[in-house]
Amino acid sequence: MSPSPTDTGTRGPLLDPVFGAEQLGSALSDRAWIQALLDVEVALTRTAAALGRVDDAHAEAVAAAAAALADELDPAELGRRSAAGGNAVIPLVSLLRERADAPARAVHVGATSQDVLDTALVLLARRAGILVVTYLRSAAASAARLAATHRDTPMVARTLGQQALPTTFGALAATWLLALDDAADDLERVLTRLPAQYGGAAGTLAAVHPDGMAFADTFADQLGLTRPVAPWHTARNPITTLASTLGVAAGAVAKPATDIALMASTEFGEVAEDAPGGSSAMPHKRNPVAAITARAAARRVPGLVSTILSSTDHEFQRAAGAWHAEWETLCDLLRLTGGAAHRLSDSLAGLHVHTDALARNLDLTGGAILAEKVTAALAEHTEDARAVVTEAAVAGVPLDEAPGITAHLAPDEIRRLLDPTRYLGHAADIADRVLAHHDRHTGEKP
Template identity: 45%
Template sequence: MNSDDLTFDTGLLAPIWAGSPAEAATGDLAFLRAMLDAEVALARAQAAEGLISAGAVKDVTTAADALAREGTRTLALLARSGGNPVIPLVKALTKHAPEVHLGATSQDIMDTAFMLVAARTRAVVTADLDRTAVALARLAAAHRDTPMAGRTLTQHAVPTTFGLKAAGWRELVLDARDRLNAVVLPVQLGGAAGTMAAFEALVPRVDERRLLAGFAAQLGLAEPRLPWHTLRTPVADLAAALAFVTGALGKMAADVLVLSRTEIAEVAEGTGGGSSALPHKRNPVGATLIAASARSAPALAAVLFGSLAAEDERPSGAWHAEWSPLRDLLRHAGGSAAHAAVLAEGLRVDAGRMRANLDLTGGLIVAERLTAVLTPAIGRREARHLMERASLRVAADGISLRQAVLRETGPGDLDLTDLDELCDPATYLGSAAALTDQALTRRPAGDHDA
């Protein structure tokens, strides 16, 4: 075992994101690169406004490239004395680029780096959400007319189709994608207390708005209306969108977990996982990990919403509390999206088992339909009572609903010439096919620029 094994988090306890694109996009090296990119972008924007020279920009760029190759461990340890990693980062850069970080504060760089990491992670999350949506569209179209039991409060309710279920999953995935891409990710640039005063001290009558616009343009991020050191709308919006991503994917996972139970067995993951003790098991591991993330994310988002209550112009603690949960949220959303794409692309659907499960209750799943059909002839109240008695007969005598209805009504009491069709769950699907078709007309909303 080497020293790296003792100090570095390799994702051993986080199979949801270990090895995912989001892992690389949110690692310590990614944050180091983002902080350095922010410093270089600020230098370029300042040079454009005459605050520093072109030579100074070159010095900052060269120093940043060199520091990027040194790794993060030393910075992490040095960050303990000042409370954030920007302080030792700037100290290291200043040795070779004395005009780096002029007028900025640590939070300017750290917040900007977080938004940059979020933007880069959002791109990989969106790609996996797109894959998931495409796979679910295929499933919905292929099973547009595949009947299955609709379940409410764990029990059979009325028939539905697997196509409509898959279309519903896709709807949530697209909702998640659109919400995530609608989040505005701005740069941060306010100086020590959000007044940008130091920039004017460097160059009187400097155009701060133009400086800010140039900084944002360099990084492909949005230009904020105000410094947001303690106005944490961007972080709260991002937290909400990321938590929604995990929850939306969690709905699909929750359904897969139920439908893949041994006694239901209507779906199965394409690559089920094994068990350390039971050689016969093929566990729905992908759905399990997604479901776990969906349960973890709300608590992480809650920390970020709590940080909205930040005191003064720059806070002590509220800002610092954001870092770990925000990174974890990015990782959970990214890992969940990656697993969801694999899950949707490989999901196996057993239409025969769905039909067999529809028949488990002997036709009780269409009791609502028969009640509605009988109502015009005998009234709503009597129709309900008749169906309640028939349902009890099904359970007590082990007969079908069709047989029970015939026994309850007696020969010639009612016109039941269509009873066979009325008792067939596959003919009581309502508008499921049309709803599926309508859902599949939806396309993802256009991407937000930043």
């Protein structure tokens, strides 16, 4: 059987690269699924051999048959065979038993289909999740460089879409960095703790009694997974925790992607990507495509997290539908979160910060964003300070020219009060503190 031309990606080679998921598409493809399922079956047989339940020679025969099937099996054909039983394990076990020069009892030892599918899904999540963590850390490293470089670069902070007070670009980049670092740490921790699944038909390990607990532990060790405390067929915390952590990571990506998309707009002009995208109709366009596609991928994640969380009510010892709903959903979560992180990494790695535009926009109100400082100084001379300053600001009169203010404060003093570089608070200190936190985690200097 020859592989189909479209089995290299979960959604195909047309869109995966656009949303940063080219490598993840391969890591989560149909063929990757088949490989993971076969890896689990081989681990089951080798565990049985380790516990003296099958011969070592039979375990090697099963491993050889699995290797051949991994190369030859057509995912489309396996899919067609899977429809009758509702999952791919049933026909795959039949094929493995046909191919292996070993007795039937040496294949799928004591397991149920959910054991194999859950453990294969965990294997895929570990393998793909490593890529997601790598992309998150790459984006964080670029955010760290920006925070360090622009620690003292003044810009205007915006709240509720309006200019607020001065800050620095370094402080903004530090907020991106902290969220990305935390998301990468959390995801890595969750991936490390993902357990194997082994419980047999009804989760009692009856088929391998009295070796059930030892079998489950050895099976997990064979695959490099965490030993399960007990079968978790209908206690889905490992899956829901992973899905929720991916959701948080996608949010950590969406925040800087959104900021970049807005700051790169023509009116702001504060940042630009190293390789902006063009338009099929408008030659003048310079679109922040990496940030845009990162945002697009991340926006699809919360709905998928909701699907996982709403499928936690697995009834009794095997769910009818809720379990099945997890397979593609979790893979899409990995692909989209990782793709978003990948595209954000591309955006941040070559981000150009236009300090002249930052300065221009900071001065857009003529110092009105620091009106509270003028009000405080004026209040020492008149009880109407707030009303006087508000009237000048609303009228658009420069505060250092407003008669009601200059009657009490010298223009030079007013201009000093309106200097944004004198009202940055702890912006630079915040950047330093986040960078130190980053350094402790990575051991690298930006």
